[in-house]
Amino acid sequence: MRARRGHERRGRMRDPDPVAHSKEKVFGVPGMTKFRLLRSLVDIRARRVSAMRMAMLFVPTAGFFVLVALALARIQLNDARGHRAEADRNMACAVFDPPVRGDIFDRNGELLATDNTDFRVLRIRRNCYWEEMDLPGGDPIKGMNHAEWSGLGPDGRRRAEAQRFIQISRFLARRQDDPQVLVQPVPRRIYPQGESVSHVLGYLGEISGSEISRYSHAGYNLGDRIGKSGVERAYELSLSGKRGRREYMINAAGNYVTDRAVSYPERGEDLTLSIDMRLQREGYRAFVDNGKKGGAIFMDPRTGEILAVVTSPSFSQEPGPDRLTPMNWAALAMHEDHPLVNRAISSHLPLGSVFKLVVASAALQEGIATPQSVFHCPGYFVVPGRQSYPPKCYTSHGSIGFTHGIGASCDVVFYILGQKLGVTNIVKYAKMMGMGTKTGIDLPGESVGLIPDDEWKRRFGGGREWNAGDTINLSIGQGDVQITPVQVARMISVFASGGILQTPHVARRGEWKGKRLPLSKETIDAVTAGMRDAVLNGTCRRMSDFPVPVAAKTGTAQTGTRKQPKPDHAWFAGFAPYGSEPVIAWAVYVEHGGFGAAAALPVARQVLDKAYELGYFGTPDPQYIAAHSARSKTGAQ
Incomplete structure (x- = not known):
């Protein structure tokens, strides 16, 4: 199967x-x-x-x-062109060329500030980062502080700069030995007039982050130099110019190949000041030679142009090629004499008896007094509601008229006028004449000052009310009154110009218009007559022999307290000539100088003698000039 x-x-x-x-x-x-x-x-x-x-x-x-x-x-x-440019940029390192700043001149064409050529050594990095390096063998100047640079003296400074230039020249000759190093020309600011005009001109420094934000529209970057004070700061945008750009080509190894200018720097605009260096130097010498600290303003009352702005002590803008570095600036800022402060516009302090000119004007304008008014001075004044410490006058004048009350600087006369006027009227006229507010001068750092009133005391005086004693102090320029020298010079110019409140300025550009104040000719004539009486018969008699008529007023401003007294501040203010068109008005104060006629008046007299010699008041008398020169040589005042 x-x-x-x-x-x-x-x-x-x-x-x-x-x-x-x-x-x-x-x-x-x-x-x-x-x-x-x-x-x-x-x-x-x-x-x-x-x-x-x-x-x-x-x-x-x-x-x-x-x-x-x-x-x-x-x-x-x-895109071939764009990629070719990109390839070029990969080989080019951009370096900005700082512009040359504009020159600064005084009213007579004397050079005050300019740029010289300096050099800096740069090392190229492969990522186009530039590293500033020292000269081989060391820089003989870089790193010097203010004291070291000043201690060299003029000859020593010239030798140090010459040695530095020789080192730079040798380095340039061997530059092919180090192709990654470049020497870039850069401008360096020079102030040939020295310390006498430092506070007017100011100084330069590296721009800060906040300043970059302030000047963002002008295209400043980190590392740029910028004006830090004075006219260098006030007119920075016009003086600075526009920087250029240069591209340095480097190869794959980071070595320098060649360079080309993409754009060239544009020079800044020149600036002409109203300052007269001949008066400026004389004013500074008057302070320094006598070891005084303080400030002074000399101005043309017709235009508001400043002829001299003096401050002592001062500082040097050039403590070496690095200018005022942060380290040097910090050392000056911490100095006990405060040399960086422009005392002529920034110091605010009690005015003393010069303030009486304001009270006298208010009394005349308000009908409280007339030029024929007569007062009685027993040497003290009884304040209503006050039992102790009655305010005193420095002497008992007895019967005294309005004009001589100004000339003799009688305190009792102005206690009486002050009580009748009241604080409201005194403050009204003080502020109308520019007290307690900025003048608008084209220099940075101006202080506001203070004219106290009842509202101010309630806010800053612990809620206390204004009383009769406060009015007494205000009527003689004491108490909480705080005024700057430039405000005083402006107020004096009101009387010198017939009632015009000018805007003080140091630059001779643009239009500066004054403001006419509601003061009658009779008021101005009466007050200036009192100032003239002060020269002929009062506290300013040391000016009576001046070749042209002078109207002036001294002031001695108390400082400190009864428990901790300090030396008084000395004031002297006035104008010349009296009786014709004035050409100079001034305000001088000496810090803790004591009596105004003894400390502040000689400073003003020295400058006015120089102005007379220069022809400010017309053709000078040769005999007076010879006598003045002899006094100057022997140290006589």
Whole structure:
């Protein structure tokens, strides 16, 4: 059974007649069997599928290569210029060339500030970072502080700068030995007049972050130099100019190849000041030679032009080529004499008897007194409601008229006038004449000052009310009164100009218009007559022999307290000539100098003698000039 079944399976699997089967006709085609027909059909279908797949693969591949070719063509044809510039930038390091600042001159064309050429040594880094380095062998000047630089003296400073220039020249000659190092010319500010005019001109320093924000519209960057004080700061935008840009080409090793100027720096505008350096130097000498601290303003009352702004002690803007570095500035700022403070515009202190000119004007304008009024001075004054410490006068004048009350500076006369006027009227006229407010002078750092009143005392006096004693103090410029010298000079100019409140200024540019105050000619004549009496018969008699008539007023302002007294501040203010068109008004104060006629008057007299010699008051008398020169040589006042 098992054998028979296997035979049957083998029989079923074998073709019984393969020949007959292969020769069977299909569709009448000889030799075309069903098997061959099926195989042909399968081959045809496979070939069609393969062709379709090849086509589907070829089309996107060809499209991709077409897009690549188009992109390459666009890069080559259209973007070549931009990529070439990008390649150039990769090889170029930009360095900004600082501009040359404008020169500053006085009213006579004397040079006050200018830029000289200096150099700095830069090392190139591969990332275009510049590192400033010292000269080989050391810089003989860099790093000197103010005391060291000043201690060299003029000859020593010239020798040090010459030695530094020789080192730079030698370094330039050997620069090919180190191609990564460059020497860049940079301007350095020079102040040939020295310390006498430092507070007027100011100084330069590196710009700070806050200053970059303030001057963002002007395109300043870190590292730029900028005016920090004085006219250098006030007129920074016109003086500074516009910086240039230079590109230094470096190779793959970071070595210098060549350089080219992208833009050239533009020089700043020159500036002419109203300052007369001859008077400025004389005023500074008058303070320094006598060891005095203080400030002074001399101005033209007709225009408001400042002729001299004197401050003592002063400082040097050039403690070496690095100028006032933060270290040097900090040393000056911490000095006990505060040499960085412009005392002529920033110091605010009691005015003393010079303030009586304001009270006298208010009394005349308000009808409280007339030029013919007569007062009685027993040497003290009884304050209503006050039993102790009656305010006193320095002497008993007895019967005294209005004009001589100003000339003799009688306190009792002004106690009486002050009580009748009241605090409101005194403050009104004081502020009308520019007291307790900024004058608008074109120098930074001006103080406001203070004219106290009842509202101020309630706010800052512990809620206390204004009393009669406060009015007494205010009427003679004491108490909480705080005035700056420039405010005093401006007030004096009101009387000198016939009632015009000028705006003091040091730059001779633009229009500066004064304001006419509501003061009658009779008031101005009466007050100036009192000032003239002070020269002829009062506290300013040391000016009576001046070649032209002078109207002036002294002041001795008390400081400290009864428990801790301090020396008084000395004031002297006035104008000349009296009786004709005045050309100079002034205000001088000497810090803790004592009596105004003894300390402040000689300073003003020395400057006025110089002004007379220079022809400010007309043709000078040769005999007076000779006598003045002799007194100066012997140290006589």
